Amino acid sequence: MDFWYFAGLFFLTFLSEDAAVLSGGFLASMDMMAGPPAFVACFLGIWAGDIGLYLIARHFGRPLVNRFWATSERTRQKLSRSEAWFRRHGLLALILCRIVPGTRLPTYLTAGFLRMAMPFYIAVTGILAAAWVAFSFWLVHLLGRAAPGLFQTIHQNAAWVGLLVLILSILISLRSMIAGWIRGLRCFRRLAQWEFWPAWIFYIPVALKYLALSLKYRGLNLPTCANPGMFTGGLIGESKFATLRDLQQTSPEWVAASFLIDEGSERIAKFETVLDCGELDFPLVLKPDVAQRGSGFKVVRSRAQALDYLASVPVSVVAQAYIPGPHEIGVFYYRFPDEPCGRIFAITEKIFPVIVGDGSRSVEELIRADQRAAILADTYLRRFHSQRDTVLSAGISLRLVEAGNHAQGCIFRDGMHIWSEQLEARIDEISRKVPGFFVGRYDLRFASLAELRDGRGFSILELNGASSEATSAYDAAKTLGEAYRLLFQQWEIVFAIADANRRLGHRPDSAACVFAEWRRYQARSLCHPHAD
Secondary structure (H helix, E strand, O other): OOHHHHHHHHHOOOOOOOHHHHHHHHHHHOOOOOOHHHHHHHHHHHHHHHHHHHHHHHHHHHHHHHOOOOOHHHHHHHHHHHHHHHHHHHHHHHHHHHOOOOHHHHOOOOHHHHHOHHHHHHHHHHHHOOOHHHHHHHHHHHHHHHHHHHHHHHHHHHHHHHHHHHHHHHHHHOHHHHHHHOOOHHHHHHHOOHOOOOOHHHHHHHHHHHHHHHHHHOOHHHHHOOOOHHHHHHHHOOOHHHHHHHHHHHHHHEEOEEEEEEEOOOOHHHHHHHHHHHOOOOEEEEOOOOOOOOOEEEEEHHHHHHHHHHHHHOOOOOEEOOOOEEOOOOOOOEEOOOOOOOEEEEEEEEEEEEEEOOOEEEEEHHHHOOOOHHHHHHHHHOOOOOHHHEOOHHHHHHOOOOOOOOHOOEEEEOOOOOHHHHHHHHHHHHHHHOOOOOEEEEEEEEOOHHHHHHOOOHHHHHHHHOOOOOHHOOOOOOOHHHHHHHHHHHHHHHHHHHHHHHHHHOOOOHHHHHHHHHHHHHHHHHHOOOOO
16 A cells, blocks of 8 residues: 555655645554655655756757857857856755745756756755655644644544645645745744744644534534624624623723724714713724724824824724733633633733834834844834834833734733732633623733732723634744644634534524625725734
């Protein structure tokens, strides 16, 4: 059987290298084929293809060019200069083409055409092919360790294996999107730090885990009944204000004052009324009522800024009291429907990065000089576009982000050291009063850590439902495997709670409804401004 698998993987590399290495990794992880033969089959197939392209260009392409086009002295000089350039930069070109999709074919043909030294070419492409196959196999193996039972579930549903391999192959083939943010040394640093990977790459294993849980619990849309009191269970399209209103009605002393500014022609008048009645004062927060990952979050410090925001953002907006903190945490909580008390699953400590002026460098120069801020320089410089050339006086600090969201540049750390029995009891008390709420994440701001641990002295900014995350997974001190394990456990909890609610008679929303809400959000989020 291994011989046929070996031959299949070897020849599959000529059609799709990614499909071959992923298939080999899956076969090895499920013990359907020994790991070394699977590795060798993929490696030899890729290496043979690389050498074949070189030989074709060297022995057929160059003679044709010499015969029909390279008759003039000028053309021969151009070819000579090209060969000299490739001798100097050929190694870098071979390395980059292994990373950047769509460039291997022209690069390998060019290497042959420009007569790169054959022993050097064979050695380098062999090393790169082996490294690429090893990395791909390691990734599949890592997922097997990080998600116990994932591959067993897939094996038990063998009909889905081919589909999952195909989906993953397609997603990886889209990695050309990486080219948009691989720019110089800063972007290589971003590649090395997984917390800054593009979401579409990072969430591939999480999506596979979600699919596996969907098979286990027989429902792709099951999480929509994890919180029967929330629209779609808090998976997509839920109103921030609707949840805040429930909290204000049941636990008003713990919630930041919040008001909904609806769509329509009367929204400015309603906002003015809230201000005139003294229910809010500047500074205050404005944010879209339906938003994800901190999108559209703004701290406004004057009436003019607020009116400009409302004029440019036509969707429903939440106006909320600005809580200076200065500290913020995210608390991921859950309770099963048959349990009297819930518990805290994870706490995220949020750190708001700052730059400090030296009297000589501009805001942009300070951002690019900071080792971490430089990785997110595009995000920060969009935010401070009008100040990028401003020189900060010595000792003057500038806070780079106000929204406690990783996508907006906030730093996340594992905050379970903050946990206390009193805090867990308080969060549980608040949660049990919210109708139909069982799992999600609170965003809290507070001034005193001692008071917080005592279960007091905090304000709730938001409560998110089924799609919220245990964001402490993004702590850079965690390994990639630890991050995935935490997120996998979180989704296991969400599915298990949703299944318990389904047994109690709650019905999940249809997949069509979820997809429609996702499309609606994507369209309406186009008007969201850059977040603070």
